Amino acid sequence: MGSPCEVLSEAKTEAAADEITSVAASEAWRIEDKFSRYRADNVVDRINSAEGACVEVDEETARLLDFAVRLHSLSNGMFDITSGILRRVWTFDGGSLVPSEEEVRQVLGGVGWHKARWDRPVLQLQAGVEIDFGGIGKEYAVDRAVMQLREMTDTPCLVNFGGDLAVTGPPRHRPAWSIGIDGSGLGNADNVIKLSDGALATSGDSRRFIEKDGIRYSHVLDPHTGWPVRDAAASITVAADTCTQAGMLSTLAMLRGGGAEAFLSEQNEQYWCRR
Amino acid sequence: MKILLTAALFVFCSGCSSLGVEPWERDVLAREDMQLTSDAAEAATDDHIYFSKEASSGGRGFGGGGCGCN
C-alpha cells in the first residue's frame, strides 16, 4: 500500500489478535499484488502493456473498472484512472522542478478515459495509455478487510491503511475510537475525531508540493490540463459509511480546488479541511 | 514525621511494580467517575468552604486559600 498499515483490535488473547491482523494483512497483500502498477504479471500490468490489444479481466477488476467509470462521469472527467502517467513529469517532493508546457503536453497525449474502450469484461486501451488504481485501492482494501473481519469476529477492530480507515463498530467500553488527524504532517493532530462506526479517509499530503517563483503547486493534477488543480486544500478528511465513499468524496473535493468545502457542504458530508 | 513518611512511601512503592493493570485493562479506570478528582469544581468549592471554617486546608492539592476569611 506504500504506507504504514495497522489493525487495532480489542482481542482478548494474543492468538485472536494475531488472527485478526493476519486476515486484514492478507487481504491488503492480495489487493496490493493484484492491482499495484508497480508489479509485473498482475492484471494492471497486463492491461498497461497490451499495446492497444484487448484484455479480458476478472470479475473483481471489472467491478473496479465500473466504479472508476462511474466516478469519471460523476466528476465530469476530473477523476480519471488514466491520469497516473502525468507523474512522469510531475515530481512532488517539496522541490522546485516544474515541467515545461511542452513536457506536460506530450505526456497529456496519453491521458483520458475516452482513449479507452470498456466493454465488460473486455478493456482496450490505446497504445501509450495506462491505468492506475492507486486512487481507489487503499480505501477498497480497508473496506474489504473490515467486511471480512465483521464476518469473522465480534471483536471491535479498526483497520488503518495509511490514514484511510474504517471500524467494525464501537470499542467495547468506550463510545468511540479517538482518531487524531495530522493534517500538517508534523506529527501532532489538528483535530481529534470520535468514530463509533463507519470510516474516515484523508486526501492530500502537505509535504507533497512543488514551490517555484513563489507559486505553490499542489500534487492534485487536473487530467484535462495536466497541471495542478488551483487552490487545492492541504488536506481533506471525510467521514462516511465506508472508506471507499469517504476516500472518493475527499478526492473529488480535492479536485474541486477552492470549491472543496462548498462541494462537501452541498453533499451534506462531515469533513475537516485544512488549507 | 518526615522519616516516617519517607518510610511509608518507600513501603508503598516497593510493592508497586507487581501491581497495576495492562494498558488494555484501563476501561474502568478511564471513566470520569474513577478519576481521583472527578469533579474539579466541587472539589474547589469544598476546599474553599472548609478553608474558611476549619483550621486545616488542602491535602488533595494546594488548598483553597487566597481569602481573607481565615
Place this chain on the structure above:
Amino acid sequence: MLTGSRQTSISTALATATCTLLGSAAPSVVIAEEEPKWDFNTSLLYYGEDKSRVRDLSLKAIVRRLFTDDRVFSFGLTLDSLTGATPSGAIRQDVAQTFTRPSGNAEYTVPAGSLPLDDTFLDTRLAITAAWQQPYGESSQFSVGFSGSKEYDYLHLGLNGSFAKDFNKRNTTLSTGISIARDEFDPVGGAPLPFTAMLAVGDTSNRGGSDDKDVLDIVAGVSQVISRNLVVQANYSYSSEKGYLNNPYKFLSVVDGISGDTIIGTAGTSHVLRFENRPDERTKHSLYTQAKYNRGGKVLDVSYRYMSDDWDIDSHTVELRYRVPFGQDKYYEPHLRWYTQNEAEFYSLSLLEGAALPLYASNDYRLGDFDALTAGLKFGWTTRNNSAMSIRVEWYRQVGSIPGEQIIGNQAERDNYPDLNALIVQLSYRFKK
C-alpha cells in the same frame, strides 16, 4: 446525520456505486463527531449558616481549552457575594454589650445573653485562576498556574507549578508541586495593633495600616493503580505561612478572674476587650490518602487526611462518597464527611484582668476544639451533546467545646462555643463543545 434530501447528489450516486463495488450495502451508518475542544464547568453555590450568620452566593466557572496532545489551558473565575455576621471572639454577658465597629466610626450593641457577632461582614470576592498543562516527554507532564483574588480588604496573588511522572505502564504516578503566594490584608479602618484595647468611636490611635503574609506550599504524592477497579493515592503536603496571620476583626473579652464576667469599660466600649494576637509563623504538615473503588459501576471514594501544625493543632478528616448510577444516564451520590480538630496552643476563651498578657491569644472558633459533620446527597444526570447537570444538597454542622480549665466562674453557665449549622446547595452544569 447524513439523512435529508440528497437525491440526485453525487454522494448518493457514490453510495450506490460503492455498494456495487463491494458487493453489499454499507453495513452501518457512519457515526463520527469531533472531539470537543472546550469544556465549560459552571456552578452556582448557596452556602447559608443558621442564626443569620454567614451567607454566600457564589458563581463559579472553569473553562478548559483542550488542545491536541493532551495540552490544556484552563481558566477559572469565581464571584462570591458574602453577607451576614460572624462571631467576634467576645463572650456572652448577662448585660448588653457595645462594640466599636471595625471602621472605628460607629458602634453596635449586642443584647444581654447573646453571642457577640460582628454584623459588618459583607464582601464581594472575585477570584481567578489560570493554568497551562502539557505532557513532557513520553511519560511526564507539568503544569504552571497563576491565582489571584480580590476582596474589599484583601488581595491574593500566587504562582504554582507541578510535575508528574508515570512509571510501571502508567500504573504508578509520582507527582510534586509548589505554590507560592503573597497575600495583603488591608483591613477596614486599619489593622489594630495586637492586644491593644478596643477604643471608643473616633479613636484610631491603635490602628496600623495594611499588612501581608507569604505562603509556601509543597505537595508530593504518589498514585497507584492496584487493579482494574481500584486506584489509590497518598500525598504529603507542607505549608508555611509567614507574616501577618492575625484576624484584624477578632478580639477577646478581658474577664474577672473569679466571676468570669467581662470587666466593665471606663471609656469607649461597654466592656474591656483586646484585639487578638497570633504568632507570625505557621507550619503545617498533612498526609492525605484516597482510594477509589469501582464495584459493578458503583464507585466508592474514601479519603483520610491527617494534619498537624506548629500551633499544636491536629486534625483528622474522613470523607466518603458513593456514586450509584441508575436509569440510563443518572446517578446519585451520598456524601459523608467527618472532621475533628483540637484547639491551638494559644486558643483562649478570654483574657484575665490583672494577669500578665500571654504571648499569643485568640478566641477564633476555628482555632478551637471542635468536631464537624457534613452529610449530603448529590443527584446528577447527563444529557445529550456532552452535557451534564448535578445538584447537591449538604448539611454542615460544627460542635465545639472549650477546654475545662479555661472556663471561669459564671462562664460555666453560658454557651461559650458558637455552634454552627450550614446548608450547602450547589447546582452544576457542565458542557463540552
